[in-house]
Amino acid sequence: MAFRIIRQAMPLITALHKRHFAFLFVVNQVTCISAEMSTQTGGDAKTSTNGLLLYQNLYSFYSQKVVMALHEKNLNFESKLIDITKGEQYKPWFLEINPRGEVPVLQDTGKIIPDSNRIIDYLEDNFSNGDTPRLIPMDKGPEMRQKVSHFRNIIDSLPANVITMGTLFHNELVQNPRIPFVGPVRTALANAERDSSANLRKYAEENANAKEMLLKKAEAQDKKHKTIINKEEFLKLLGQVEEVLTQIEAELGTHTGDKSNWWLCAESFTVADVALAILLERLSQVGLEERFWLNGKKPHVEAYYSRIKERDSYKKTIPTTFMFIKLIFSNPYVIGISVAALIAIIVGGVFIVRKAVY
Template sequence: MALGDTDGNRDGGSNNGKGNGLLLYYYHYSFYSQKVLMALHEKKLEFKSHTVMIRKGEQYQPWFLQINPRGEVPVLKDGVKIIPDSSRIIDYLEDNFSNGNSRRLIPLDQGPGIKQKVLHFRNILDQLPTDVITLGSFYNPDFCQNPKPPFIKPVRKLMMAADQNSCQNLKKCAEKNPEHKEILVQKAEVHERRHNIVTSKEEYSKVIDLVNSVLMEVETELGSHDQEKSDWWLCCDQFTVADISLAVLLDRLKCLGLEHRFWVPHRPHLGKYFSKVQERDSFVASIPSGITHLGEVAKLGYPVSLVMGTVTVVAAAITLFFYLQRRR
C-alpha cells in the first residue's frame, strides 16, 4: 500500500478497516483532520482515507454515526479499533507507531524538561477553541483583514447559515437516530452555547485575547532560542506534536485574516517560524492547496465570475512558484 491518501468508497468505506492497516475518516478543511494528517505524514505511516463530506452533512448519516455517534471527524480505524478525536488519535499513533521509520513526536531522548515543554505547549494550543475562533470571525468581521481561501465571502455566508440551523438540524437528526439521541441532543446544546459566544462581540473578544496570550508565550519561547538553537522548532531541534498544533493553528488564523492581529509584523519570531513550517513536507501534504480551493468553489456552484477570479489567483501563484524555482 502506498504512503499517503487514497479515498475509500462512497458507501462509507465499508470495504476498508476490517483487516490490517490504518483508515482515516476526515475532511480536508477540518482543522482537527489536518492535525492528524500532519502526524501521519510526520511519522511516515501508510494509511487509507475516506473523505466525509461535511458540507453535505454526511457526518450525520447513519453509516457514519455507527462509527462516531458524535458525528465528528477525524476518526481513525486500525483494524477493528475505532479511535475518535484528533488528540486521542495522535496519542494512539505515538503509543503504537513510534519505531523504525516512524519517529516519535514527543521526544524521550532529550530529557524530561523538553518533554514537559512539548506537552505544555501542546496543551495550551489544543485548548484554544478553534471552532469558535473560526465562526466568530465571520460574525465579527471587524477583527479580520483580508480573509483568504477557503474562507471567502460566499463560504462564510454558507457556514453562518449552517451554524444558525445547526441546533434544529441536530435535534431532527436525534429523532431519526434514536440510538444516538442522547449524544446528539447534548451536542445541540453545545452548539447553542457556542452560537451565543460567536455572535457576541464582547465574548468573541475574550476568545481573541486568549489566543493572543497563548501566542505571546509562543513568541517568547521562540525568541529565547539563541544562535546555537536558531534552527530549532518550537521546543527543540525535533518537530513535535506541539509544532503540529501550532502550524495548523497559524494556517487557520492566516486564512481567517487574523495574522495581522497576532504576528504581522509585531511578532517576528512567529512570522519566521510560520514561513519555515509552510515549507515542511507534512504541512504541504496536509493543508489544502489553491487547486483544492478552486475545486470546492466549483462544487458549491458559485458564479462563474468568482470561479474565474479564483482561477486567476491560482494561475498567478503557480506562475510565481515556477519563476522562483528557476531562480534557485
C-alpha cells in the same frame, strides 16, 4: 438573476485574484485535481497503508492535525472524506463508527480511535520505530517532555472552531482572510452556523439511537453560538489566543546560537509543533495574522510560520487552491453558489488574466 449571481461571485473572484491565481491555468487543470487530492489525503493507494484508514474532512481543523502528524511520521494511510457540510457525520453508518458524530476517526484494522489527540497519541504508542520518527521526544529527559506537553496543552485549550466561526460574524476584526474563508463561502458558513442547532435537532428526530447525544450537541451548540455572536465574549477569546501566542513568542525568542534552528520545543518536530502549525494556519486563513503577529508584533512567530509552510508535511496537509476549486466543481451548492456563478468565476478570471497580459 444572472447579474445577481455574478455579483455574488465577485468577492471570490477578487479574493482569488489578489492571491495571483492563474485562472487560465485552472481551466486547463481542473480535470487533474482529483489526482492531487488523492496524494494530499493519503498517498499512493498502491502503497501499503499499514491498515490505517482516516475518516476526515479536508478543511477540518482537527483532521488537519492528524493528517500532518501522519505525514510527519512517514505513515501511509487511506482517507475516507466525510462531507460535514451535508451532515454526513450524523448519518447512521458513521455514528456506528463514532457515536459522537465527529471527525477525525482513525481505523486501524479492527480498532477505532476517535479524537485528534487520542489518534496522535495512538500513533506515537504504536508507530514509533525505524523510519517512523517520534513526535514526543523520549530520549531528551523529563524536562523536555514536560515542555512539549505544556505547549501542546495550551495550544489545544483554544477552541479553534469557535474562533473560526466567530470571525464570520465580526468582519471588522479580520483582515485579508484566505481560501476557503472568502467571498460567498463566508456567508454560507455563517448561515450554516446559525442553522446548526436546528439541524442537530432534526437529525435527532430522524435517528432514535443517537437522539440523546444529538440533543446534547444541540444544547452545546446553542451555548457556543452565543459566544460566537457576542463581540465582547469573542474578544475575550481572542485575548486568550494572544496570551498563548505571547508565551510561544517568548519561547521562540530563546532559540539563539546552537538552538537557532530549533522548532518550538526542540531540534526535532514534536506534537506541539503539529498543534501550533495548524493553529497558525487557521488564524491566517480566517484573517487574524495581522492582528496577532504581522508587522513586527511577533517576529519569531512570523518567522516560524514561514518555516512551517516550507515543510513537506504542511504541503501535504493543507488543501491547495486547486483542491478548493475541485470542491466547488464537484458540489457548488456546498458553498451556496450555483453553476452559473462558477462560470462567472472562470469568465471573470479569464478576463482578469487576459487584461493583465494584453
